[in-house]
Amino acid sequence: MSIRYLSEYKLFKIDTLRTSYIISITDTEGFIAHVYYGKLISDDDTNYLLRTYDNHWLPSELPQERLNFMNMFPFEFCGDNTGDFRENSIEIEDCNGNNAVLFTYDGYEIIKNGFNRNHEDLMPSLYNKSETLVIYASDKVLGIKLKLYYSIFDDNDAIVRSAEIVNTSDAPIYLNKMYSVCIDMENYDYDMISLHGNWGRERKIERYRIPAGEHRISSTRGRSSHQANPFVAILDSNADQNRGDVYGFNLVYSGNFTAVSEITQFGELRYSMGINPHNFRYHLDVNESFSAPEVVLVYSDCGIGGMSRTYHDLYRKHLINPDFVFKKRPLLINNWEATYFDFDDEKILSIARKAKSIGLDMIVMDDGWFGTRNDPNTSLGDWFVNENKIKCGLPELVRRINDIGLDFGLWFEPEMVSPVSMLNSMHPDWAIKIEGREPALERNQLVLDLSNPEVREYIFNSIKNIISSCNIKYIKWDMNRQLTDLGSSYLDKEHIGELSHRFVMGVYEIQGRLLKEFPYLFIENCSSGGARFDPAMLYYSPQIWASDDTDAIERLSIQEGTALCYPLSTISCHVSVSPNEVVGRCTPMYTRSKVASFGTFGCELDITKLNDIELAELKEHIEDYKNISDLVLSGDYYRISSYNDNQTHDSWMIISKDKQKAVFTLVQVAARHNNRELKIRLKGLNPDYLYKISSPLYKEDILLHGNVLMNAGLVIPYARKDFLTREFILNAVKC
Ligand code: GLA
Numbered sequence: 001m002s003i004r005y006l007s008e009y010k011l012f013k014i015d016t017l018r019t020s021y022i023i024s025i026t027d028t029e030g031f032i033a034h035v036y037y038g039k040l041i042s043d044d045d046t047n048y049l050l051r052t053y054d055n056h057w058l059p060s061e062l063p064q065e066r067l068n069f070m071n072m073f074p075f076e077f078c079g080d081n082t083g084d085f086r087e088n089s090i091e092i093e094d095c096n097g098n099n100a101v102l103f104t105y106d107g108y109e110i111i112k113n114g115f116n117r118n119h120e121d122l123m124p125s126l127y128n129k130s131e132t133l134v135i136y137a138s139d140k141v142l143g144i145k146l147k148l149y150y151s152i153f154d155d156n157d158a159i160v161r162s163a164e165i166v167n168t169s170d171a172p173i174y175l176n177k178m179y180s181v182c183i184d185m186e187n188y189d190y191d192m193i194s195l196h197g198n199w200g201r202e203r204k205i206e207r208y209r210i211p212a213g214e215h216r217i218s219s220t221r222g223r224s225s226h227q228a229n230p231f232v233a234i235l236d237s238n239a240d241q242n243r244g245d246v247y248g249f250n251l252v253y254s255g256n257f258t259a260v261s262e263i264t265q266f267g268e269l270r271y272s273m274g275i276n277p278h279n280f281r282y283h284l285d286v287n288e289s290f291s292a293p294e295v296v297l298v299y300s301d302c303g304i305g306g307m308s309r310t311y312h313d314l315y316r317k318h319l320i321n322p323d324f325v326f327k328k329r330p331l332l333i334n335n336w337e338a339t340y341f342d343f344d345d346e347k348i349l350s351i352a353r354k355a356k357s358i359g360l361d362m363i364v365m366d367d368g369w370f371g372t373r374n375d376p377n378t379s380l381g382d383w384f385v386n387e388n389k390i391k392c393g394l395p396e397l398v399r400r401i402n403d404i405g406l407d408f409g410l411w412f413e414p415e416m417v418s419p420v421s422m423l424n425s426m427h428p429d430w431a432i433k434i435e436g437r438e439p440a441l442e443r444n445q446l447v448l449d450l451s452n453p454e455v456r457e458y459i460f461n462s463i464k465n466i467i468s469s470c471n472i473k474y475i476k477w478d479m480n481r482q483l484t485d486l487g488s489s490y491l492d493k494e495h496i497g498e499l500s501h502r503f504v505m506g507v508y509e510i511q512g513r514l515l516k517e518f519p520y521l522f523i524e525n526c527s528s529g530g531a532r533f534d535p536a537m538l539y540y541s542p543q544i545w546a547s548d549d550t551d552a553i554e555r556l557s558i559q560e561g562t563a564l565c566y567p568l569s570t571i572s573c574h575v576s577v578s579p580n581e582v583v584g585r586c587t588p589m590y591t592r593s594k595v596a597s598f599g600t601f602g603c604e605l606d607i608t609k610l611n612d613i614e615l616a617e618l619k620e621h622i623e624d625y626k627n628i629s630d631l632v633l634s635g636d637y638y639r640i641s642s643y644n645d646n647q648t649h650d651s652w653m654i655i656s657k658d659k660q661k662a663v664f665t666l667v668q669v670a671a672r673h674n675n676r677e678l679k680i681r682l683k684g685l686n687p688d689y690l691y692k693i694s695s696p697l698y699k700e701d702i703l704l705h706g707n708v709l710m711n712a713g714l715v716i717p718y719a720r721k722d723f724l725t726r727e728f729i730l731n732a733v734k735c
Pocket of ligand 1: 336366367411478480526527528529530545547548
């Protein structure tokens, strides 16, 4: 693990345990070039890869063909309007209205230990970096400075990149675009994986050959979105879970983003990622700076699974709040799908009593407890308890819940205001809208203008007052509409193009302040299900509600897609009622419970309506989950088969780091061929350990070595009546 300047070759070489990233600076021009990213390689002179060895291409040698050079050179960060026609990384409008920009090298610095960028202290950022390379560059005509950052960790193969612009000129500028990453790679016939979806169908894995020209994955919705996720993988066309080169890119940001692949005229690949330039125009006064969010790059030569495990380890050790990340999560019940808006204190207490009897730890009171809210049409912003529903008052309700032996959590949707609300009647100018234009409504609500410090203060104080009034350990922070009509009564004409970015920074500020004030507070993020499942939200909340679709079979692909880069413990998975509220499918309790055991387990149904047999079964599954929750928190995840691919079954394993304990789960969705026994090769075990395998499917435990299970496989008998799902627990008995 090191970052070095190889002075004899004028190369920067960033080495992690298994990967190398190499940057070169051209002699006369000082262009910053991408040389290589991939498997760890020796310290040779790799400048030949730039294919400028005869120097006949360099503009200093052949100025009359400068444009041709610019349009094929592998830039680490691409300027604008100066000869490179591929996707640019930045657009600047200077005080004369011109928009050419080109950066050349000024110097570098290698910073050891614990470096954290100045993100106005708000932008989520990976922590405990071991070394950071800063490359300093500037546009010599504009007099504007650029810093490119590359950070590594002493226990992980990821490389974190980002960029910062400082207006060191003597006049204000507009920043119309600012990506975090540009990387010019060879295209070895690569595929791309991206995560697509919509409400109830988040993060479905799409895999396809990268098309010629530009291909864009993006959000302009003010949140990372249901439709696309700020994660992309570029991989060998024959790469699978276990084999092949895979490059992952994950943007640490929760707002509008863009990821662009571009296969050039020469068949090469430029990949860029950052804040979406759509509706983005940042005014930078003299000496002001703008920091782009970080992108986490992971290269794996062990297929998709290797990439996923690297992200999981990185996010658990360097992104998620260390106070919570490895601690047992509260096993909670949420009343949303149990009652929707139709509840009162008695109903909440009756659910709580049953929840305690089956071994749950917490009850979360969802939407509808405040203002006069009985449907989605009123009261967002009026954060005081509705005493027509919670007749005993909130502190008393919480006290009674605590007396039952449960903790209490509460739902908020802080970024919003209902047109029909006290808040809106007092401060109609606090909503995002353009004067004279009727703003689009979604779920009959408007978005608050978080660029305005008064609005942020109001939200912070509203939540603080409630949390200080009673024993609240957890909040579910929801965000149920997209941003439109970007107008603000706070930002003037110069700054209005900053609104969607300032909105996101406002969310970070409020969540950060809350955690400072209440360090014990557990925030679970949510956005119409899973529309804001991104690394930046994970910085503030150790888990995120994955989807409003709680159907166990639908959840298989949602959870598989989410786990491509996000750790299992971050994925909130609840057992809900059957038939399912979204798709109407009936699924056995066993299947619902084991699919919910993929991530952080919870319940989301009216357990007061379950009969004793159902309750006893659910209680048993909760006990089972308690036995594997340590694996979910800190184990290694292996995808064994995917229902998405094979259309019959889904299966996965989670294995403890010391390989002593594992869980293997199989969900049989459609009929097997002639109902034949399945033979499945397990993964990730210690080949030399002897494992005891326990499952309700076997009359007695089975003893097999890791090497047998991983090569010859495990046979899963066909059980006619009850074939849907099986969980197998593996414990090493002899090492
Ligand atoms: C969103 C969330 C749900 C629930 C409702 C309440 O849709 O995803 O879990 O909290 O809001 O209105």
